[in-house]
Amino acid sequence: MAQTDTETMNSFSNELWQHEGDPGALIPLLQSAQETYGYISEKTIDYISHITGVPAADIYGVVTFYAQFRTRPLGKNVIKICNGTACHVNGAKMVYDTINDELDITYDETTEDGNFSLLSVACIGCCSLAPVITINEETFGRLSAKKLRKVIKSHKRQAKQQSRESKE
Numbered sequence: 355m356a357q358t359d360t361e362t363m364n365s366f367s368n369e370l371w372q373h374e375g376d377p378g379a380l381i382p383l384l385q386s387a388q389e390t391y392g393y394i395s396e397k398t399i400d401y402i403s404h405i406t407g408v409p410a411a412d413i414y415g416v417v418t419f420y421a422q423f424r425t426r427p428l429g430k431n432v433i434k435i436c437n438g439t440a441c442h443v444n445g446a447k448m449v450y451d452t453i454n455d456e457l458d459i460t461y462d463e464t465t466e467d468g469n470f471s472l473l474s475v476a477c478i479g480c481c482s483l484a485p486v487i488t489i490n491e492e493t494f495g496r497l498s499a500k501k502l503r504k505v506i507k508s509h510k511r512q513a514k515q516q517s518r519e520s521k522e
Contacts, residue, residue, distance in 0.1 A: 380408060380416060384423055393424040429464040429471035430516075431509055436486045438477035444484040445497065452499045453487075456506045469513040 383406070387398045394417050403410040417423045433453060437446050454460060457470050464471040480486045483495025487502070494505050 380406065380413065381420075384413075384417060388423055391427075393427045395425070424462075426464060427468075429469050431470045431489055431513060432473060433470060434473045434475045434478065434488045435461075436476075436478040436480070436484070437474050438481065438484075440481035440484040441478075441486055446485050448499055449485045449487060449497055449502060452502045453506065456503060456510075467513075467517075469510070469517075 380402075383402055384394060387394050387402065391398060399410050399413045399417065402408070403413055417425060435441075435446060435449050435453070441449075450461075453472060457465055457472070459465055459470065459472050461472055461474045478486050478488060478493065480493060480495055483493070485497050486493060486495045487497065487505075488494070489505070489509055494502070497505075
């Protein structure tokens with residue numbers, strides 16, 4: 355059974371109150387917020403600030419300093435490009451350039467329609483398939499620009515179809 359928004363907020367609120375006044379609790383609170391909401395919004399920063407007494411500007415500084423935190427939600431389809439050694443040597447740059455050309459986004463960006471986000475990861479663990487990407491939980495390897503364009507176009511069609519179905 356999926357949690358309702360109220361249950362999710364209550365879960366995060368409980369986490370906040372457990373850490374009230376704890377020195378060094380900011381990072382775990384931010385991690386909990388991101389796990390709960392998928393990103394850290396201004397509203398969440400203000401809420402944490404109100405409960406902990408840490409100025410919102412300081413919290414924002416922490417959020418933007420650490421790469422693990424996001425200030426915007428991820429797209430419905432998260433593309434991760436492997437930039438490990440094997441992928442780097444075998445075409446990670448071509449993979450990035452192709453995705454950039456097809457979706458007009460760079461690392462840590464989301465398409466305007468909210469359908470795709472692009473992330474760089476250190477290693478996916480499929481070195482023998484280099485270069486490799488994942489889209490959500492699906493892995494695509496031994497990519498050429500042509501093969502990658504087909505994969506991206508297929509996912510774009512699926513995203514459009516899902517969008518149409520959700521409007522009906």
